[in-house]
Amino acid sequence: MSVGELYGPLLTALGGRDERIVVVDAGLGSSMQTGQFRAAYPQRYVNLGIAEANAVGFASGLARRGLRPFVHSFSNFLARRAHDQIAISVVVAGLPVTLVAGSCGVFDGRNGPSHFAGDDLAAICAMPGMTVFEPADAVDLETTLERARASAGPNYLRLRRHGMPQTIGDSLQAREAVRVIHINSAPPIVTVVAIGAILDEVVTACRILLDEGIVPELVHVLRAKPLDEATILASARRTGRIVAIENHVAHGGCAAGIAALVAREGLRFAALTLPDDILPAGDARWLLARCGLDATSIAVRLSSLLSSWSH
Amino acid sequence: MRTQYPNVAADFARQLADRAHALRLLILRTHAAAGQGHLGSSLSIVEILVALMSSGIDTGHWAEGAPHGDRIVLSKGHAALAFYCALTQVGVVPQHALESFSRNGGELEPHPNEHTLPAVQASTGSLGQGLSIGLGLAFGSRMCGRDDSCFVILGDGELNEGQCWEAAIAAAQLQLGNLVAVVDANGFQQDGPMDEIMPIPGMAAAWRALGWETADVDGHDCSALLGTLAAVNAASTDRPKLIVARTVKGRGVPFLEHTTDSHFPPPLTEVEIAIVDQLVAKRSADVRW
Structure with a gap:
C-alpha cells in the first residue's frame, strides 16, 4: 500500500478528532494526498500554491490563533527552501506547527537532485525544540500524527513517498520513540539501529544475517529528535557493538547523533548512510542498491563489519 | 500622487503629533x-506606530499571549526600538523595561523576540517573513469566527524579499x-538608497493589480495616516489593504535624515537630543491644524 493511500485517511480521521487541525498545501496536494481531507473539511483546508516560505509563515499565524496547522510539501522544499521561515517564524516561538515532509531521501520517486533531500535531518534536527518523526509503517504513521496533533511545539514528519507497509514487527499498539523489534530469541551480538522509513530493508537484512548465524538486536528509531538515548544505549551495552542505518547523509543526521552518544561509552560503532555525493536520478530500489542500503547490501556490509571487528 | 483624505479633528491631530513627538524623544533617549x-x-x-496605536486597535491582551x-x-x-517604545507609550510594556534594550541577555532584544517579550506579536528580524504571519493571523481569526484586524509594518527595502510577494498574491486570493x-517607504536600505540598489517602483500600483486596496500617504502625518486607515477599511471588506507611507529615514534628527549612516548610528548626546526636541516641537507648531 502506498503511503498516500495510508496518509489521506489517517489525516482525515485526525481532522475529525480535532477541529483545530488545518491542512496547508504548497502546491503539491495531489502528491501529498491531502484531497480526502480537503473534501471532508473544506473550511479547514488552504492551498497557497507553489510558495513554501509563505506557507510556513501562514501556518505560524494560524498557530498563534490557537489552530493546529499541518503544512505539506516535499522534504527538500520545506527543510531547505523554507528553512529560515521554519527557524524564525515557527521555532523561535515554539509554535505547534507540523511540517509534513514527503519524498524523503532515496524514497523520492526518481526526480533527481532537484528533489533529493538526503540532508534534511541535518537542517531540521539542529533546530532547538523541534520534534522529528520518521515513521516506517502505518502504525508508526498513525502514532506520529496523533503525537503531532497533541504537541505543544513544532514537529517535522519525514515521510517516504511510496510503499509504506501496514506494519513491521510485533506490535499494533501505539509506538514509542524507539522500540526493540524481536526477530530471534538467541543472544544478540550486535545492535542494528534502523532509522525511520528504511526499517523494512533492515528487517530483511537482519533475516539474511540470521540465516548466516549472526544474531542482531534490531532497534527502530521512530522519533529522531529528541532521541530516546536510554533504549539505544541499553541495547548497545547488551551487545557491545552498534550499527546505525539511515536514509540520510552521514553529517548531521540521526546516525551522527547516535555516534556521539555511543562514543561516550567506548562502544564499537559504524553508520551505513547515504554517500557524500550528488546522486543521479533513479527509483527508490535502484538508489538503495546504488547507496548500499538495500537489504542485500546492508546484510553484506554488516557481515563484513562484524568480521573486521572480531579480528 | 498622494491619496487625499480629510484629516481628523484638529485637537485630536494635535494630540497625535504630541504623542509622536514624545515617542521620538523616547526612542532617542533609549537609543542613547x-x-x-x-x-x-x-x-x-514613529507616526505609523502612533496612528496604528490610536486607531482603536485592541492591545488589551497582548502581554498575556491570548x-x-x-x-x-x-x-x-530591526525597528524594534521604536516598537518597544510605542508599547510602553500605550502601557503594554512597563517603561522601565526599556532599560534592558540591547543589553546582554535583556528581554528587549535588538530584534523582536516573543520568547523573551510575550507582548511582541511575532518574532521578526529576518526580513520578508512578517506578512505571511499576518496572513495566518488574519485568516485564522476568521476561521475562529472572528474578524480581528492584523496590521503588518513592512520596509520598502524588505520588499526585495520574494516572500512578501508570495504573501501579497495569497492575501488577495484569500480575500483577507x-x-x-x-510600508515604511523611507527610500533606504542598510547599504544605501533604494534607487541605487534595488528600487520597488509602483508599489501601490503593483499590489492594486494583485487585488489589494491601496493608498499612498505622507507617513509623518498621523492624522492623514488615520484617515487613510479609515478610508481603506471602509472601501472593501474582502480586499487586503496596503498603505504606502512616504517617510524619511532618521526623521527628526537633521544630520541623520535621508542618510545611509542613519541606519545604525552612534547615540546622540543629551545636548543633541535637546536640540532635536526643540526642532521637532517647532516643526510640529508649524503644522497647520
Whole structure:
C-alpha cells in the first residue's frame, strides 16, 4: 500500500478528532494526498500554491490563533527552501506547527537532485525544540500524527513517498520513540539501529544475517529528535557493538547523533548512510542498491563489519 | 500622487503629533542609554506606530499571549526600538523595561523576540517573513469566527524579499479584508538608497493589480495616516489593504535624515537630543491644524 493511500485517511480521521487541525498545501496536494481531507473539511483546508516560505509563515499565524496547522510539501522544499521561515517564524516561538515532509531521501520517486533531500535531518534536527518523526509503517504513521496533533511545539514528519507497509514487527499498539523489534530469541551480538522509513530493508537484512548465524538486536528509531538515548544505549551495552542505518547523509543526521552518544561509552560503532555525493536520478530500489542500503547490501556490509571487528 | 483624505479633528491631530513627538524623544533617549540600535528606521515609523496605536486597535491582551484580538506584526524587525517604545507609550510594556534594550541577555532584544517579550506579536528580524504571519493571523481569526484586524509594518527595502510577494498574491486570493500592510517607504536600505540598489517602483500600483486596496500617504502625518486607515477599511471588506507611507529615514534628527549612516548610528548626546526636541516641537507648531 502506498503511503498516500495510508496518509489521506489517517489525516482525515485526525481532522475529525480535532477541529483545530488545518491542512496547508504548497502546491503539491495531489502528491501529498491531502484531497480526502480537503473534501471532508473544506473550511479547514488552504492551498497557497507553489510558495513554501509563505506557507510556513501562514501556518505560524494560524498557530498563534490557537489552530493546529499541518503544512505539506516535499522534504527538500520545506527543510531547505523554507528553512529560515521554519527557524524564525515557527521555532523561535515554539509554535505547534507540523511540517509534513514527503519524498524523503532515496524514497523520492526518481526526480533527481532537484528533489533529493538526503540532508534534511541535518537542517531540521539542529533546530532547538523541534520534534522529528520518521515513521516506517502505518502504525508508526498513525502514532506520529496523533503525537503531532497533541504537541505543544513544532514537529517535522519525514515521510517516504511510496510503499509504506501496514506494519513491521510485533506490535499494533501505539509506538514509542524507539522500540526493540524481536526477530530471534538467541543472544544478540550486535545492535542494528534502523532509522525511520528504511526499517523494512533492515528487517530483511537482519533475516539474511540470521540465516548466516549472526544474531542482531534490531532497534527502530521512530522519533529522531529528541532521541530516546536510554533504549539505544541499553541495547548497545547488551551487545557491545552498534550499527546505525539511515536514509540520510552521514553529517548531521540521526546516525551522527547516535555516534556521539555511543562514543561516550567506548562502544564499537559504524553508520551505513547515504554517500557524500550528488546522486543521479533513479527509483527508490535502484538508489538503495546504488547507496548500499538495500537489504542485500546492508546484510553484506554488516557481515563484513562484524568480521573486521572480531579480528 | 498622494491619496487625499480629510484629516481628523484638529485637537485630536494635535494630540497625535504630541504623542509622536514624545515617542521620538523616547526612542532617542533609549537609543542613547543602550549606546546602539537601528535608529534611522525606528525614527521613520514613529507616526505609523502612533496612528496604528490610536486607531482603536485592541492591545488589551497582548502581554498575556491570548490567541484572539487585533495584532501588529513588525515585519521590519530591526525597528524594534521604536516598537518597544510605542508599547510602553500605550502601557503594554512597563517603561522601565526599556532599560534592558540591547543589553546582554535583556528581554528587549535588538530584534523582536516573543520568547523573551510575550507582548511582541511575532518574532521578526529576518526580513520578508512578517506578512505571511499576518496572513495566518488574519485568516485564522476568521476561521475562529472572528474578524480581528492584523496590521503588518513592512520596509520598502524588505520588499526585495520574494516572500512578501508570495504573501501579497495569497492575501488577495484569500480575500483577507482584515489585513492591513503599511510600508515604511523611507527610500533606504542598510547599504544605501533604494534607487541605487534595488528600487520597488509602483508599489501601490503593483499590489492594486494583485487585488489589494491601496493608498499612498505622507507617513509623518498621523492624522492623514488615520484617515487613510479609515478610508481603506471602509472601501472593501474582502480586499487586503496596503498603505504606502512616504517617510524619511532618521526623521527628526537633521544630520541623520535621508542618510545611509542613519541606519545604525552612534547615540546622540543629551545636548543633541535637546536640540532635536526643540526642532521637532517647532516643526510640529508649524503644522497647520
